[in-house]
Amino acid sequence: MASTPSDIASVQTLPQLLAYRAARTPDKEAYRAFDSATQAWTSLSWSDTARRVDQWAQALAAMQLPPAARVAILLPNGLNAMCADQATLATGCVPVPLHAIDNPGSIAYILSDCEASMLIVGQAEQWAKVQAVGTPFPALRAVVIADDDAAVIAALPPTEGGPIVGSLAQWLAGAQHAATSAATPATYVPPAEDDLAAIVYTSGTTGKPKGVMLTHRNVVSDVKAVLERIAPTVDDVFLSFLPLSHTFERTGGYYLPIAAGSCVAYSRSVGQLGEDLKTVRPTVLVSVPRIYERIHAKLLEKLSPSPWKMQLYEAAQHKGWTQFCATQALATPAADEGRAAGWMAALPWPLLQMLVAKPLLAQFGGRVRVAVSGGAPLSPTIAKCFLGLGLPLIQGYGMTETAPVVSVNSLDDNDPACVGKALPGVEVRIGDNRELQVRGPIVMKGYWKRPEDTARILSADGWLGTGDQADIVGGRIYIKGRIKEIIVTSTGEKVPPGDLELALLADPLLEQAFVVGENRPFIACVAVLNAGEWQRLAADLGLSSQDADSLNHPSVHRAVLARIEKNTASFARYAVPRAVHCTLEPWTIENTFMTPTLKLKRNNLMAHFAQAIDGMYQKPGGR
Template structure:
């Protein structure tokens, strides 16, 4: 039997548990680069080897062992991506504790709900300033009795009742006194509660076991090649199942190194510094780059626009040839491709670090035109599909077989089929244990045969999954026409003028849309229309609405008459995770937005009874 090497991914069977995965990684490549992180107080990047991380995790585990917690108890983490995040989780998992990751930008009310619903006994957070707005919302009956602070603070005042506080520096120094034996943890034990960031209704705690996550990471590595030579730049929150499995446990399994970005505001600079070989992101990041390029092209010369169009045309054909979907290039194209790549594509790719060999999009649908844009530039961008309830990856394209219109084929070991109304059903080892303390919701999601009902409509062609929207997110107009708003919204936000879009029209005679305009695009459009961009009244100017409607109707020209947007509300408001308008994966929280803009939406229908034509939608 051959001895495993550091170049071989660790299997789920070898790791057994998520903490066992780190133990094995340290054994196989102790001196290899594990993590990289910026230290603000020293104004420098610091690197950790697997040996150093493993040693730190041992200290954290010993300290946690002194907290009188028992296997199965829940501990929560409210912290930005960091080595400390990893150390805390690995320590907790090694003691059989259940980790509850929280989003740093979530509202205090929702955070309090999650802490209470999960029954978390300990919270690890960044500072007293992060805890203070949360404290008033924690009920006295909550089991939370300890708060760990990453940063020291002179403002900490011990409350009369409630949890006790300590910073991790003295807490870790006392760890030598708690060198207790590690409890036995099994693969099917509950490892984490990941709360879904649903677009409607309260969050549900998805119960995932050690084996759920390990099996998913292993399946990913069976189709995607990752090695110790790869570096990832992590900027999506580790609180999300997508980043946690794909950007944390999968690299650990493969031996890749991970650098933690300082913040989204520093992302462009960090890309230049870290120069990752693998980039994992939600569609919004790719859409922002795409929109910025489109805005720049609007003001470029005819020659520049023509050169860019030529680069995209030749680049796309080159991509299709490599995929075996087109015949060989003509001599002229072969000669031009490296030239236009150097003049056009390389400049954009260099902004992403210049050496990305794999870019991944997940968490939400990626518009095909955006995907084609990057593929034409030579960025090897693949799209996948998953759900938190499945740990989370269900399917993915791969570089050698990449069809941007699809979300690829199911991962090895995962079965998919279509149910009623073409709902995608999935089954496999990544399937959750259920929803925390919600057996009825669990039975609704997982049928008697073990199939997870995803709520997504799909088409299966040649083994690939093509998504067709959410079953429940369908607008029914007052004339009975049915429209999937997400299909329209994807096209609307592809316009560089639009940052966010939400289509409305439930029970109304026609469709309308709320459009959040890009600040830079708004400035240019207003001045071009002879309007003052600083005046609030300018957003309601009739001439402006006519221009925007003409612009977006050009985007939607392939849709039937009843699926056309007839009126718009132009906004400069911020839609963000922090103010509750978006989920952490940048999906619209429709009920929140509808409530916030109910008067604006009503005004879109006052005195404008535009009839919606009776035409069948293409998916009916």
């Protein structure tokens, strides 16, 4: 049974959406989570969920916060994060979701900037680190700590004149006691559709993050439109592992299942994702490309030591991809694309499916009927691999400022080279400098306390500049790259780095890649090598993988550049990197080279590798 936009036509706010679902399918499974105390998975029905959310809402209402008060939520995905968000919405307050793995300085900045009245946080240690930054929080009245007991909280340094700090258990119990002893329970005013449903801070690849103001109209409109395009049902099971501070997960992996009545199972952690996929066996996946890239890299790592296994994989992928293209009426792959498979290319598809495709799909649980990729561009190599082996993978496009989904492919109209057609009710056009522009009910209200920034991106007649260059052909949107990131070499050639970096990462040797060349004579690359692949390459070249100097030995540079050249054969010659600097240290959120949504912080990387980058341009010919 599938819900349709017409079923929820009267729903205007997110609290109304939850109320609709609890009334429509009260006994169906809503949420599934792993209980570390019992070491078992537990479930909540929709009626259970509504009751639990009401308990949280009563506790929040008893705080008597100002109207539209900001409630910051720093929790990992799970039932507490869901309840905190829903209770905040129900009481007319505004959730400010925070990245659980963000650094304390960034969290402190956001708490101050949004003037949060309350913070709900997982651990006392997290609050202590934020406090230690020294930023004043004059609006902050209370800090509720969800996962630590009163004794741990009592050991925190005192905050004279600061917020009241207590445990979640104390907070909920206190509200319950007050409710039973009071003549009337605490009341609250539910939100209207043009009230804020969230302030979501952008990752900030450069400078300070900006708070995107999304209304209930924005989010509910996006949910209804995605529901029409993807059509999940009450029998679907989503596996939630992207942070709820990411708008892609909020809309696609959290609010959409409420509209559809689907169950959401919370993964224990990204590290246990592989196990959880096999245990939960989801039917719908909402993920960023990085997850698919990791699975692809592990697949190649297992296969690469065995030439015949690699040939079998190449044969299965080529034959499956050819069939997919025929089904979708896409251009048929050239016959010589399957040459790497050798004689195995002649094997029948049912045999290849049994030997290669089914074992791969089993890694996803074996019953995924739709896997959505968004949040960043999906590499054509990754798309071809998974679609060729039978994973029903579709790509979408959006941004925080559009709540976030603008477009997405569908299973029966699925060209992985594009990001699909605009959602129903969403207008798109190409503006100056080939910029994709968007208009519709999904477009944000503006940036929090930043009217000048809002005016720069949002026109008076409602068109939002995405900052992405694109083409629109037959209604399908083809993203070409970020306008601000496009590299202009000293010879005047323009190179979008995103597509180039994706192509480089098709090689399992390269774990991460960052290309440079602004005002330089040619394109160069800084690359993080995969440790296992590096050991194999070093051995082949007669070098010690333990010797740091080996990483940038001339023979290593030649070998890496040869592999880069192979993976960039379809690029213009001027776009192919002519120099490389290799490192083994991964770029992470913790070392400030990645944003919480796993985008490269290019300015930080440029500064850190400045000497190495200069060195690449001082070598003859760049090599």
